[in-house]
Amino acid sequence: MKDSLLHPDRFFDPDPQVRGCARDVYRHIKDLPIVCPHGHVDPRLLAFNKPFPDPAELFIIPDHYLFRMLYSQGTPLEELGIPTSDGSVVERDHRKIWQRFADNFYLFKGTPTSMWLQYEFTEVFGITEKLTRGNASHLYDILQEKIDSPEFLPRALYERFNIEVLSTTDGPSDTLEFHREIRESGWKGRVLPCFRPDVLFKVASTQWQGTIDSLQQVSGISVIDYKSFIAAIENRREFFKEMGAVSTDHGVEIPWTHEMTATEADSLFRRALSGTATAEDEALFTAHMLMEMARMSIDDGLTMQLHPGSYRNHNSAVFDRFGADKGCDIPVRTEFTRNLHALLNKYGNDSRLTLIVFTLDENTYSGELAPLAGVYPAMKLGPAWWFHDSLEGMIRYRERVTETAGFYNTVGFNDDTRAFASIPARHDLCRRVDANFLARQVCRHTITMDDAMSIARALTYDLVKKAYNV
């Protein structure tokens, strides 16, 4: 039992009754297609369908979960080949990077990164040895050989992973040319864009005018006041929808919602255009635009996702040298009951809206999010997110959410990943955790085995398809 690389009963409770039952439930769902309604895979990957360059580029350099841990224990990011913003030189020897990673692989014991990687090595790449300091270079060669072969091209993996649909996340002025390229290539994979307009609401940012310029360019609409700004956004949403989008996504630090009058909004927007908007203006405008996004979603049917509570780029030294998304986004406490009041009161009773709310603050599961989702028809709960997308994190999510919101006010899993090869590993972990959670319930006689089977299928497949209209 103790030293297998990837145990068939992994993640299940050791109790024989629960384990037996979890196995049965898991068997029922493990081969269902993978639906990825939210994530950060680069569409160029599937548009170009080129081989991954090497193991370091595949596993380490794009994965902030991974290199932040090595950094926390003293390995400079330069030594891991993380590209700098100013282009100054970092480690170029990718085999050396791989060796550094192998030397420190023990740091990941007990973390989801370790669980995902073990799956990827074993199930995706067929490695039968554990990665050690000693065999790192040898495994590098084996991996390199695999990823150079046609079976490991991105599209081949997409098919092997049994992905039914994959959503990317895209800027509001993105031309979606790679999505178009995929569509027109004749390849049957379904890769959808998602409209994420955050940058357009940051009216106090020095980059904001640039984002408006881009918006004008791609929409063909002169953004000269609030009204034309709204028109341009509606134009983009329409374009995204034509290109297959089924959802929008909104990342905010505080999920405050508040409606301004048209006059107030216009006045604020003109201040922004003149370059004098303040941080308070930005907060207010963001709160207002979330209301607008809900309104538009009711019109165009795009599912609205809200991802609040991340203090971005907390570590200025890392941000200045390496840029965003380098593992230095840290959660802050988040309040939902009061902050979502305006939006839910105006739009929450409208079943045409699907608002999926995520949180980085687990403390809101049972007291705020489940009660809100348990009464507003429009609101649903996104799965355990980011730091909480983990074995224990997902257990806590189900334990705290289910008793008030039930299973059917949740929307299944999403992997939210940039790391393409980790997709099946992440879904497998979630399926196992769900199977085990249901098995615990069966063995405590709160649901029947039949219930467990149908709920498992809903959590894996039905609910996500319904919530995102895919």
Place this chain on the structure above:
Amino acid sequence: MKDSLLHPDRFFDPDPQVRGCARDVYRHIKDLPIVCPHGHVDPRLLAFNKPFPDPAELFIIPDHYLFRMLYSQGTPLEELGIPTSDGSVVERDHRKIWQRFADNFYLFKGTPTSMWLQYEFTEVFGITEKLTRGNASHLYDILQEKIDSPEFLPRALYERFNIEVLSTTDGPSDTLEFHREIRESGWKGRVLPCFRPDVLFKVASTQWQGTIDSLQQVSGISVIDYKSFIAAIENRREFFKEMGAVSTDHGVEIPWTHEMTATEADSLFRRALSGTATAEDEALFTAHMLMEMARMSIDDGLTMQLHPGSYRNHNSAVFDRFGADKGCDIPVRTEFTRNLHALLNKYGNDSRLTLIVFTLDENTYSGELAPLAGVYPAMKLGPAWWFHDSLEGMIRYRERVTETAGFYNTVGFNDDTRAFASIPARHDLCRRVDANFLARQVCRHTITMDDAMSIARALTYDLVKKAYNV
């Protein structure tokens, strides 16, 4: 194992050792009388002792736990027969309502509502089939026949449930005529009122003057200043006590306590009488009146209950159309250490006071509430409340509270329910969870089986009787 309707080992851990031990502990307490020191049963039910009208009126229409879930998944409240504030017509065909409920019964899987209802159907009403879309109408008939029979009259159920005492919750100017009627009827059931004066403290509300008018009327005291207001409240507390009350109850959004001088209080109160009190006045006055309530409790011996942290009527559309208590009260974060400082400093060392504190914010269990209850003689912890009165919620409560406050600074269970027929189901769930919690401890050798037995009895019966003086 898997498909029994109501398994004898339900809610117990599957581990055979824990389960065996839980069974023994549960057997020791399952037949103890039910003490209901806090709840919302309508006293008319037991005063009139009329049959429940029909299954929809019994199970669905008064239970916001239940219809909020159906509403969250798109069923209009009108279709469930929830009465509107303006009396506009809603579904009148109660068999149809029942069918809608049966069609959507799967939504409750994994929730306490499902666990309670299964108990009620099986144990209270002797139904041996699971409710399905197909047999809904048939079960409706069976239930109707039962509730029309004398054994299912409210007083008969009270006796069958083995209820020893049942407290209602009543407005400060309530005449308690139905409590009197019960007392004078010769029936041996013990139904007590509880004094809940919240409305009297809402000095900024447009309804406030009306509540003062009622107060004057029932007390016979002219409320012309702060002093006469206090006298009128003391008068009412005395009346409630004569009518059997053993407790008061206080629902506030924020449990802030703060003592004003008599002059300040009088000045604020006069502002209120003149109709110019502000929201800030109301917050301050409420903080002050909580202090006064503690002072009076020391005088008259009524146990003081504090239920903070509910944002009432969050969904305005539902409130406007259907009124209060429709499942749209949502918890907010609650702070106790600083907010209760004034009250605990003035009265918390006085053993004559029993202040029972509840919370909707589980995050305060281990860090604030248990440490406070673990040192102040007056303060005790109420059981897991509302959204947290559930299998997992009660486990979290015990796990986070016990290690600092012990078992003996808690006060047993209360059902807090409006749904009369659910009372034994709720107490049974709690008894099983407590038995299982203690069994886990026995099996980890932190307490002995003898300890478990005596603690179980305390949690079920002794502590509640002591805390409420019943």
Place this chain on the structure above:
Amino acid sequence: MKDSLLHPDRFFDPDPQVRGCARDVYRHIKDLPIVCPHGHVDPRLLAFNKPFPDPAELFIIPDHYLFRMLYSQGTPLEELGIPTSDGSVVERDHRKIWQRFADNFYLFKGTPTSMWLQYEFTEVFGITEKLTRGNASHLYDILQEKIDSPEFLPRALYERFNIEVLSTTDGPSDTLEFHREIRESGWKGRVLPCFRPDVLFKVASTQWQGTIDSLQQVSGISVIDYKSFIAAIENRREFFKEMGAVSTDHGVEIPWTHEMTATEADSLFRRALSGTATAEDEALFTAHMLMEMARMSIDDGLTMQLHPGSYRNHNSAVFDRFGADKGCDIPVRTEFTRNLHALLNKYGNDSRLTLIVFTLDENTYSGELAPLAGVYPAMKLGPAWWFHDSLEGMIRYRERVTETAGFYNTVGFNDDTRAFASIPARHDLCRRVDANFLARQVCRHTITMDDAMSIARALTYDLVKKAYNV
């Protein structure tokens, strides 16, 4: 199984697989030396090496965990012999105190106090009976006889406990004469001071000038401005280091960090010297001095410990009569992401700094602390602290911290105790909880048994030695 005094499998999960594995892991670490890098043992105990006076003085009078619980259930502190600030008489009959404790011993069921005491009675003092009302006096005699014998002198216990190093916590102007006495006595025990300068930062306190006077005296530096203040602190840190100190400790209510300019700091400091500093000044100065402490730690290598979030002396009546540290410190919510931003940005990327952060607010484990420790090289997480240093508290800590921070960004256990005889009991509880936590992981196949062994050793011994340089 059920009535043994100290079961060999205590605290382990009942599941046979987990239990068997936990046993193996525990066996691997149970005899490792005890490292105590943070605590509150009085150094005079080991300098004088006199017998403990009697069982009440040993177990009850100095242990606020213990007497606060008795107090919460109505026993006056006077009756427990707790000395008053004004020297007014309290219970002098220590046998009576012991009897009161025995009468109420049931209150501790399910608490760590009960688990620790059971260990102390059985393992340290060889008592084979359970303490009851009936045998209290008899056990008092047995205990008295033991503590009067040479094998129970403090130094003998230190050796028997297999303590490798023990840190005390000391005021900034402490002469450390008892530490010196221990060093010069020729005894091989290693007892180190820890520099805790909190009082020096409380510029608004009426006692502050007195602490500055002491600082001047011991440092020989005239503290006339901010610069000389800093010089005096650096002087004291150097002295502490010479006396063996490896760490500093900082207790603040809010862990706010903020750097003032030298001019601002000097101006504030002069205001303090003139006796006109405000509470706001104190908060600002504390925030600034935490930055200074980090800077100095980079220079002198002392590990920096931060213990925030305790509202000290919440119960004024107890504080006025009995003084500080009487069980009336209550946790408050604590925010880390924003509060630590300044310090971590300036010093958090510097591997020369070790900043160990503790919390009384469990709600920050997964969302704030683990993500911060999981990226900043300087930051590590202290173990579950105070109210959370318990069976369930430590499980929650590992479950919420490990998946983001891993095991290696934590620093092992510390007992933080004033109760010398409880040291092995506390470490044993932690070793068992860690063993069981790892066993659960092995049985869910997320780590191997080999991993568990090496992690267990790291958590028990290696990490604490590294974090504190001992």
